[in-house]
Amino acid sequence: MRFAVFLTGMLMFIAGQAVSAEKDVATSIDLAHTPFEQLLDMEYVSAAKISNQISDANTAVTIVTAEDIRAYGYRNIAEIVNSMRGLYTPYDRSIWYLGGRGFGRSGDYVGRILLMIDGYATNDNIYDEAYIGNDGLIDTELIQRVEYVPGSGSAIYGNNAFFGIINIITKKGRDFDGTQVSGELASYGGKKGRVTYGKQLENGADLLLSASMLKNDGQDLFSPEFNNAAIDPNVAVNHGVAKGLDFERSPRLFGKLQFEGVTVEGGYVSRRHANPTGAYGTVFNALTWDWDTNGFVSIKSDNTLSPHLKSSSHVYYGYYLDRTALTDPTLGLLHEHNRGQWAGADVKFVGDWFDGHKLVFGAEYRNDFEIAFSNHFGASDYSRTTASIYAQDELSVTDQLKLNVGGRIEESTGVGTNASPRVALIYKPFDPTTIKLSYSSAFRRPSAYEQFYHDDTQVVNPSLRPEFVTSTELTLQQQFSRNMRLVGSLYHYQTSDLITSITLPSSGLNQNINSGSGHTNGLELEVLRLWDNGVRMRGSYARQLSIDSNGLRMVNAPENLGKFNLTFPMLQRAIRTGLELQYTSSRFTEARQQAAGYTLANLTFSSEKPIYGLNASFSIRNLFDRNYVSVASSGMVQDTLQMDGRNMWLQMDYTFK
Amino acid sequence: MKLKPIVYKALTAMLLGLLVTITSRADSLPEYKMKAAFLYNFVQLTEWPKSSETLLRICVVGQDPIVEALQDIEGSEVNGRRIKVVQLPDVSGDSLCDALYLSESESIDVKGVISKLGESPVLTVSDNIDVAKSGVMISMFPMSKRLVFNVNAESAKRAHLTLSSRLLRLAKHVD
Numbered sequence: 096m097r098f099a100v101f102l103t104g105m106l107m108f109i110a111g112q113a114v115s116a117e118k119d120v121a122t123s124i125d126l127a128h129t130p131f132e133q134l135l136d137m138e139y140v141s142a143a144k145i146s147n148q149i150s151d152a153n154t155a156v157t158i159v160t161a162e163d164i165r166a167y168g169y170r171n172i173a174e175i176v177n178s179m180r181g182l183y184t185p186y187d188r189s190i191w192y193l194g195g196r197g198f199g200r201s202g203d204y205v206g207r208i209l210l211m212i213d214g215y216a217t218n219d220n221i222y223d224e225a226y227i228g229n230d231g232l233i234d235t236e237l238i239q240r241v242e243y244v245p246g247s248g249s250a251i252y253g254n255n256a257f258f259g260i261i262n263i264i265t266k267k268g269r270d271f272d273g274t275q276v277s278g279e280l281a282s283y284g285g286k287k288g289r290v291t292y293g294k295q296l297e298n299g300a301d302l303l304l305s306a307s308m309l310k311n312d313g314q315d316l317f318s319p320e321f322n323n324a325a326i327d328p329n330v331a332v333n334h335g336v337a338k339g340l341d342f343e344r345s346p347r348l349f350g351k352l353q354f355e356g357v358t359v360e361g362g363y364v365s366r367r368h369a370n371p372t373g374a375y376g377t378v379f380n381a382l383t384w385d386w387d388t389n390g391f392v393s394i395k396s397d398n399t400l401s402p403h404l405k406s407s408s409h410v411y412y413g414y415y416l417d418r419t420a421l422t423d424p425t426l427g428l429l430h431e432h433n434r435g436q437w438a439g440a441d442v443k444f445v446g447d448w449f450d451g452h453k454l455v456f457g458a459e460y461r462n463d464f465e466i467a468f469s470n471h472f473g474a475s476d477y478s479r480t481t482a483s484i485y486a487q488d489e490l491s492v493t494d495q496l497k498l499n500v501g502g503r504i505e506e507s508t509g510v511g512t513n514a515s516p517r518v519a520l521i522y523k524p525f526d527p528t529t530i531k532l533s534y535s536s537a538f539r540r541p542s543a544y545e546q547f548y549h550d551d552t553q554v555v556n557p558s559l560r561p562e563f564v565t566s567t568e569l570t571l572q573q574q575f576s577r578n579m580r581l582v583g584s585l586y587h588y589q590t591s592d593l594i595t596s597i598t599l600p601s602s603g604l605n606q607n608i609n610s611g612s613g614h615t616n617g618l619e620l621e622v623l624r625l626w627d628n629g630v631r632m633r634g635s636y637a638r639q640l641s642i643d644s645n646g647l648r649m650v651n652a653p654e655n656l657g658k659f660n661l662t663f664p665m666l667q668r669a670i671r672t673g674l675e676l677q678y679t680s681s682r683f684t685e686a687r688q689q690a691a692g693y694t695l696a697n698l699t700f701s702s703e704k705p706i707y708g709l710n711a712s713f714s715i716r717n718l719f720d721r722n723y724v725s726v727a728s729s730g731m732v733q734d735t736l737q738m739d740g741r742n743m744w745l746q747m748d749y750t751f752k
Numbered sequence: 753m754k755l756k757p758i759v760y761k762a763l764t765a766m767l768l769g770l771l772v773t774i775t776s777r778a779d780s781l782p783e784y785k786m787k788a789a790f791l792y793n794f795v796q797l798t799e800w801p802k803s804s805e806t807l808l809r810i811c812v813v814g815q816d817p818i819v820e821a822l823q824d825i826e827g828s829e830v831n832g833r834r835i836k837v838v839q840l841p842d843v844s845g846d847s848l849c850d851a852l853y854l855s856e857s858e859s860i861d862v863k864g865v866i867s868k869l870g871e872s873p874v875l876t877v878s879d880n881i882d883v884a885k886s887g888v889m890i891s892m893f894p895m896s897k898r899l900v901f902n903v904n905a906e907s908a909k910r911a912h913l914t915l916s917s918r919l920l921r922l923a924k925h926v927d
Contacts, residue, residue: 126781126785126786126788126789126792126824126825129789131793131797131918131922132922134786134789134790134793134899135898135899135900135922136898137781137786137898138781138897138898139781139782139783139785139786139897139898139899140781140782140783141783141894142782142783142784142817269895272895272896295924295925297925299925299927355885356885399863402863402864402867577817627782704897
């Protein structure tokens with residue numbers, strides 16, 4: 096109760112500050128008579144403007160910037176994308192998942208979305224998974240912005256861009272301009288340290304180097320389902336509590352060097368998280384962990400070949416290692432060692448030789464030269480090569496109307512040749528209004544895990560085929576001014592041959608087959624408004640209706656999602672407040688029960704400018720201590736999983752110039 | 753987890769403490785006023801080849817908010833010439849401008865513009881650091897909440913413009 100009174104008081108105070116922020120900017124100085132040297136030393140306030148997207152898209156892109164990341168205290172990609180229109184991020188107490196627009200069945204790894212860092216596709220080659228938790232490749236402090244492009248991007252980006260693309264653009268060294276040291280403390284024994292060096296060198300080269308280490312003790316988590324002698328033989332000892340099995344550690348490295356149009360970039364993360372849920376037939380309250388290591392090196396070169404032709408060449412190497420450990424009821428502690436390595440090259444051209452045409456075309460070759468599974472039940476090795484070509488033309492029919500036609504053809508070992516075409520009409524009847532109508536068809540080839548993984552519960556299926564999606568979308572974008580935008584979208588997705596795990600009647604073993612299909616209809620609205628006094632507001636509502644192959648509402652697909660983000664400076668621009676509200680409606684669980692809907696509030700205070708070089712940020716997540724759950728996957732005894740109550744996070748950083 | 757009273761008392765104290773401590777701070781300027789002031793200094797520190805013109809035309813392409821901020825300096829005299837701010841609908845026009853501002857908010861083919869201008873004595877300025885390599889003479893960009901700029905002296909020389917040594921000294925980087 097007292098907390099509620101305090102909170103009301105605080106929110107009112109904050110609201111008052113937001114109103115008075117307006118008259119805070121100095122305007123009366125006679126700039127014409129201020130010496131230049133003095134101007135160079137004066138701070139200025141950036142005008143509010145909606146950033147131009149860099150992603151190639153025929154739908155409406157959502158952008159979260161570095162300023163938002165700081166204002167709302169986002170600590171991983173999952174928290175960033177969870178604030179975006181129509182997306183939600185369930186958590187199974189070890190791994191973060193991503194859902195929206197009819198994808199995100201419970202237990203589906205983030206494999207139907209392509210996650211890119213500065214143009215490098217991060218999805219691994221065992222699970223084709225995009226890592227969005229503390230297993231992700233990048234610290235959020237190094238992110239300049241994150242763009243989410245809904246709808247299939249396979250026509251240009253290929254395989255994993257089935258339902259959409261998340262494009263992460265990292266900061267430059269000059270954004271740090273010195274050495275930054277950061278320390279964090281969080282609830283449940285969370286600690287993180289980071290050192291980042293960034294500089295633009297005298298010769299114009301830009302260098303960014305960063306290392307961080309995260310540790311979480313975690314909680315002793317209670318699962319009522321295991322507080323039952325029929326399910327857990329050890330119930331008398333642990334009473335349904337998994338003790339000390341929520342720990343996590345995650346070291347990260349990142350580096351980037353840019354010089355004269357060439358970028359060399361590399362990242363590494365090795366995250367281990369215990370699993371406290373007794374999932375997939377493992378012993379409850381016994382040691383089980385997920386341990387994912389990802390690394391990459393990427394070299395990119397942008398060139399202007401002639402006044403009408405630009406090119407971008409890219410070579411990359413990627414590495415993934417899965418070192419899962421689990422306690423089996425009969426065999427005891429088992430280790431897995433699944434490793435993938437790949438290298439590839441792509442070259443892309445943009446040409447505007449002909450009036451009214453903008454041509455994009457290119458080719459990519461990728462060799463997944465190692466896809467190796469090794470566990471107690473055996474080892475197997477695979478490799479795969481993929482060659483693709485793609486092309487797109489943006490044709491200006493009139494000044495107001497553009498036609499965008501493109502597609503990608505991909506040939507992959509064992510899967511054959513598949514095409515992803517896309518066509519879109521872009522109509523600008525008057526300057527602030529853009530209407531886009533797009534149709535695309537895309538495929539996703541089975542992941543190596545879905546096709547070839549085997550142990551005592553799962554068998555391989557070498558004849559597994561790709562799954563398909565067609566999407567039709569109508570988007571309306573109304574740009575009222577440089578600082579206000581409204582987006583509306585209607586879409587229809589049809590999926591077929593979805594890769595689904597079934598239990599074979601003959602043996603009782605699981606196998607992935609092409610069987611599922613489904614469709615999703617949805618509506619999305621988003622408004623973005625920025626003010627010159629530093630207030631920023633973003634709100635969205637998404638309604639989706641996802642039907643699976645049995646004609647039933649899809650599991651783990653909430654019908655309504657609402658997001659509201661408001662941030663403003665207060666206390667004479669010394670502190671910034673970020674308030675976030677997220678509504679998720681009820682959704683079906685695997686047992687076809689309804690998991691209750693919930694609204695979460697997160698509140699963050701961050702310093703607007705350093706005080707003696709020191710910056711600080713403080714977040715309260717789940718401010719009202721709401722009780723809420725995530726839908727568990729079918730491999731779990733639990734039907735739902737309890738999520739965290741109110742928890743806090745404090746970050747401080749200091750920059751040496 | 754329940755929040756203990758002591759925790760929120762501490763929090764209130766912290767907020768109030770900050771309220772008291774942070775009373776004096778440097779005044780901040782709005783972005784476009786700052787950019788306009790920079791532009792004014794750039795033209796002041798540039799020498800055009802034997803111009804008999806009485807007007808110094810600063811052209812801005814598109815609807816950029818800097819136009820409004822430039823009103824403050826419109827009409828003021830720089831080295832004997834009166835500043836006139838001209839708003840261009842697009843960059844196809846000829847080089848009647850003495851200075852051309854290529855803003856970040858407009859999607860302009862900067863390279864095309866630069867090559868079209870050739871050797872004509874037009875001072876090109878942009879606030880888009882990403883186009884710095886396309887031959888723009890002066891590019892402004894933010895660094896630690898301050899505005900700084902790079903100079904491409906080569907391009908200026910090619911256009912027969914003389915940039916003062918003071919301008920070059922104040923630049924973050926000179927090519």
